[in-house]
Amino acid sequence: MVVDASASAPPFQQIVDQVRALVQSGDLPPGAPLPTVRQLAGDLRVAPNTVARAYADLQQNGWIEADGRRGTRIAVKPPATRDGAAHAALHDAVAEFVHSLVRRGYSRSEIGRALHDAVGSR
Template identity: 40%
Template sequence: MTSTTTPLKIRIDDSAGAPAPYEQLRAQIADRARSGKLPAGFKLPTVRGLAQELGLAANTVAKAYRALETDGVIETRGRNGTFVAAAEGSSREAATAAQAYAERAHRLGLTEAEALGAATTALRARYGR
């Protein structure tokens, strides 16, 4: 059995009898998104980047991404990339805001702990804790 793993922990099994690679990719991303292992707002690799990581054709990854987008699991935001979609309106808006905050904190050079601390302080102040 041959398999490839990405930082997303996607495994493609190319042994005989395994589902098509596109279906394996689609199912694994969908399962991880629905279980919360890939949180709403998580930025997915580009089609070409993921294809290269997995050793697949770009068309295979694009087909999986199209199916996931049709199912509402992911959303493409033009040049900004492809993200795990939020379940509903307010969740989607919160995920978008969180993603924007994460990108800003990164540009400012904050560590993850510093960014989380700033967000926690702001939330506690807002909710009166």
């Protein structure tokens, strides 16, 4: 996982979105352990409260289960999506598109504004 400080989404939402995408793609299968709040915060260089907020959101929405000292894991039955493969494909296509624009010299904030404008005008 990566948190992009220049992204329009707040860091906790980036974590939530990435965990969901990893679950939907099968990269994080049901029951897979997640790092502790402190460990992930250190890895991502964010405040522990940021990870705690993301984990709370994921738990409230049924994506993860916290089991005290045993740790936090992907839920045995995470929320069903209408079409997880299609969502993962969309996510991958958008990520690839954004990375290609970054390589061309556009900033992430410029890309975010352009995408927001394009989606809003439809």
